[in-house]
Amino acid sequence: MSFWTKKSRIVITCGKGIPPFLKKEILSLGFPILGEGRAEVETEGTLEEAMRLNLLISTGQRVLFLIESFMAKTPDELYKRISRIGWEEYIREDGYFCVTSSVNHPAIKDSRFANVKCKDAVVDRIKEKRGRRPDAGPERDQVVIHLYWRNNLCQVFFDTSGEPLSKRGYRMIPLKAPMQETLAAAVVLATEWNGNGNFINPMCGSGTLAIEATLMALGRAPGLLRSNYGFMHLKGFDEPSWKVLRRKIRAEATDRFAGRVIATDISQQAVEAAKKNAMTAGVDRFIEFGVCDFSETPVPDQGGVVLLNPEYGERMGETEKLKEMYKRIGDFFKKKCQGYKGYVFTGSLDLSKKIGLRTQRRILFYNGPIECRLLEYALYEGSRKEGQGGI
Numbered sequence: 001m002s003f004w005t006k007k008s009r010i011v012i013t014c015g016k017g018i019p020p021f022l023k024k025e026i027l028s029l030g031f032p033i034l035g036e037g038r039a040e041v042e043t044e045g046t047l048e049e050a051m052r053l054n055l056l057i058s059t060g061q062r063v064l065f066l067i068e069s070f071m072a073k074t075p076d077e078l079y080k081r082i083s084r085i086g087w088e089e090y091i092r093e094d095g096y097f098c099v100t101s102s103v104n105h106p107a108i109k110d111s112r113f114a115n116v117k118c119k120d121a122v123v124d125r126i127k128e129k130r131g132r133r134p135d136a137g138p139e140r141d142q143v144v145i146h147l148y149w150r151n152n153l154c155q156v157f158f159d160t161s162g163e164p165l166s167k168r169g170y171r172m173i174p175l176k177a178p179m180q181e182t183l184a185a186a187v188v189l190a191t192e193w194n195g196n197g198n199f200i201n202p203m204c205g206s207g208t209l210a211i212e213a214t215l216m217a218l219g220r221a222p223g224l225l226r227s228n229y230g231f232m233h234l235k236g237f238d239e240p241s242w243k244v245l246r247r248k249i250r251a252e253a254t255d256r257f258a259g260r261v262i263a264t265d266i267s268q269q270a271v272e273a274a275k276k277n278a279m280t281a282g283v284d285r286f287i288e289f290g291v292c293d294f295s296e297t298p299v300p301d302q303g304g305v306v307l308l309n310p311e312y313g314e315r316m317g318e319t320e321k322l323k324e325m326y327k328r329i330g331d332f333f334k335k336k337c338q339g340y341k342g343y344v345f346t347g348s349l350d351l352s353k354k355i356g357l358r359t360q361r362r363i364l365f366y367n368g369p370i371e372c373r374l375l376e377y378a379l380y381e382g383s384r385k386e387g388q389g390g391i
Contacts, residue, residue, distance in 0.1 A: 002236060003047065003089065003236070004046065004238070005046050006046060006047075007044055007045060008044065008045075008065055008066045008067070009034065009042060009043075009066040010044055010049075010063060010064065010066070011040050011041075011064040011157065012026065012040060012041050012042075012043065012053065012057060012061075012064070013039055013060065013061045013062045013064065014039055014059055014061050014182065014186075015039060015365070016039050016365075017186075017363075017364045017365040018039075018059050018182070018183070019036050019038070019039070019041050021186045021189045021190065022060050023036060023041050024189070025056075025057055025060075025189075026041060026043050029052070031043040031044070031045060031053070041060075047065055047158075047160065047231060047234075048241075050231060051160070051231055051242060051245060052245065052249075054161055054165065054223050054229055054231070055221045055222075055224060055245070055246070055249055056221045056223065056249065057165065057222075057223070058182065058186075058189075058216070058222045059182050059185050060165055061161075061164045061166055062159050062161045062165065063159075063160045063161050064146055064157035064158070064159055064160070065157055065158045065160050065231075066156075066157050067085060067090075067156045068081075068082075068156045069153070069154070069156075070154055071152045071154065072149070072152060073107075073152050074107055075108070075113070075117050078117055078121075078149065078154060079120065079121045081154065082118055082121035082122065082156060083121040084125075085122075085125070087122050087125045088125065088126050088129040088130050090143075090158070090234055090235055091122070091126060091134055091143055091234070092134065093127075093131070093133065094132065094134065095134045095135070095143060095233065096134060096135045096139075096142045096143065096233075097119075097136055097142060097145055098136065098137060098139060098142070098143070099115040099118045099122075099144075099147060100140070100144060100145070100146050100147070100159065101114050101115050101147040101149070102146075102147070102148050103147065104150050104151070105151065114147060114149060118156075119136045140159070140162050140163050140230070141162060141228060142230070142233040143158070143230060144159035144161075144162050145157070145158060145159070158230065158234065159230050160229060160230050160231040161229060162228065162229050162233075163226075165182060165222075166180045166181045166182040166183075167181075168181050168222050168281070169280070170225055170277050170278075171206060171277050172280055173206060173277060175205055175206045175269075175270055175273055178205060178208060179205075179208050179209065179309060179345075180208075181212060184208040184209045184212040185212045185216070185222070187209065187345055187365065187374055188212050188307075190343075190363050190374050191341065191376075193213060193217075193305040194216070194217065195217030195218075195257030195259055196257070196258050196259055197259045197302060197303050197304030197305065198260045198261070198262065198299075198300055198302060198304035198340075199213045199217075199259060199261045199262070200297060200299055200304065200306040200307070200337075200340070201213070201261070201262065201263040201264070201306075201307055202264050202265075202295075202306070202308050202332075203264075203309060203310055204264060204265045204270065204274050204289075205270050205309070206270065206273045206274050207263055207273070207278055207287070209309065210261055210263035210274070210278070210287050211274075211283055213261060214261050214278075214281075214287055215283060217259070217261070217286075218253050218256075218257060218283070219252060219254055220253045220282075221249045221253070224249065224250060225280075225281060257286075259302070259304055260288060260300060261286055262287075262288045262290070262298060262300075263287055263288070263289050263290075264289070264290040264294065265291065266293050268291050271290070271291050274287075275289055294328075295328060295331070295332045295336075297332075297336075299337055299340070302339075303339040303340055305340060305341050306333070306379075307344075308343070308344050309344075309346075310322070310325060310326065310329065310344065311325075312346045312347040312348035312372075313348055313351065319350075322348075326351045326352065326354035326355050327354045327355070327356065329344060330354065330357055333355070333377060334357070337379045338379050338380060339379065339380075340379050341360075341376060341377070341378060341379065342377035342378075342379050343375065343377070344374075344377075345365070345372060345374050345375075346372060346373060346375065347367060347370045347372040347373075352373070352375055355375075355377075357377045357379075359375045359376060360377060362374075362375055
């Protein structure tokens with residue numbers, strides 16, 4: 001049996017707070033859930049199925065395919081066990097690989113030491129079996145081996161993604177403090193917007209939320225935007241089958257949806273960047289961009305989702321300036337957004353109190369190390385009057 005068709009454990013990593021949404025994605029694709037952690041979900045499948053996961057998953061960061069699991073007490077024991085793996089069957093002797101790791105072991109003070117031990121075991125094995133050793137380095141653009149070592153449990157994976165899946169390839173102009181693509185996808189999933197009704201995104205910045213929402217509404221696999229993955233550099237990679245899979249998944253997408261996507265920002269530079277990013281993603285014709293203060297964003301009558309990602313004052317002295325803006329967000333919701341579900345993604349619950357509306361849900365996410373909430377508001381229909389929008 002080829003190692004490409006052998007079933008094994010697959011661990012898909014993600015940001016903290018994202019596992020519930022990643023689980024839904026995995027189940028919707030027909031894969032089982034074998035376990036869940038703070039920042040990963042476990043399933044199982046073949047390397048061929050891992051290719052499909054890399055294309056279709058929108059909230060995961062890395063698709064790790066388990067090669068071997070064993071106990072190792074010391075670095076020397078780690079080296080011996082890794083050198084028993086048949087690396088010559090996976091990696092070309094004239095190829096290249098990178099080692100990444102997650103290590104928490106009393107014998108290791110610096111994870112780079114464990115990386116070197118793993119790298120040495122791989123190259124020594126291949127040189128012994130093939131008479132030549134592959135190159136190794138820090139770049140993750142070819143084969144990537146991931147070492148997990150906690151206490152005495154050691155697991156060795158292929159990182160089939162190579163570069164993180166958040167690097168879709170469309171965000172050529174990120175601007176300052178952009179939301180990562182995988183987090184944006186999870187936030188959109190949390191709103192339950194699916195293309196029916198409108199998706200209104202004031203304060204759109206570089207357009208990540210609007211682009212991820214549009215990709216989902218069209219059923220377009222985010223992984224199709226990338227041309228390079230770690231699995232493509234393993235021995236036995238079947239390029240014709242890969243091209244067939246990509247064509248099949250591309251054909252399953254649609255080219256229309258019922259609602260409108262409207263994205264605005266007060267910064268002309270931000271809107272220009274968002275337009276270029278949307279163009280690179282191939283969704284620019286589905287997004288209506290505009291330059292205006294968030295409160296002037298057009299909100300059609302049909303209902304849907306309004307999602308804002310305002311600043312939340314990470315630096316001293318910023319918070320006071322932002323209180324008025326959060327109050328204005330509440331006014332915007334009340335005056336212009338009846339019949340919608342309103343959402344604010346923020347890292348400051350204190351500032352969010354200035355919105356002045358009762359939350360329906362508070363969904364925990366992390367933007368890097370910052371604990372954040374996606375706050376949901378039900379904005380009931382009122383007697384919105386032309387021009388003033390009172391409730």
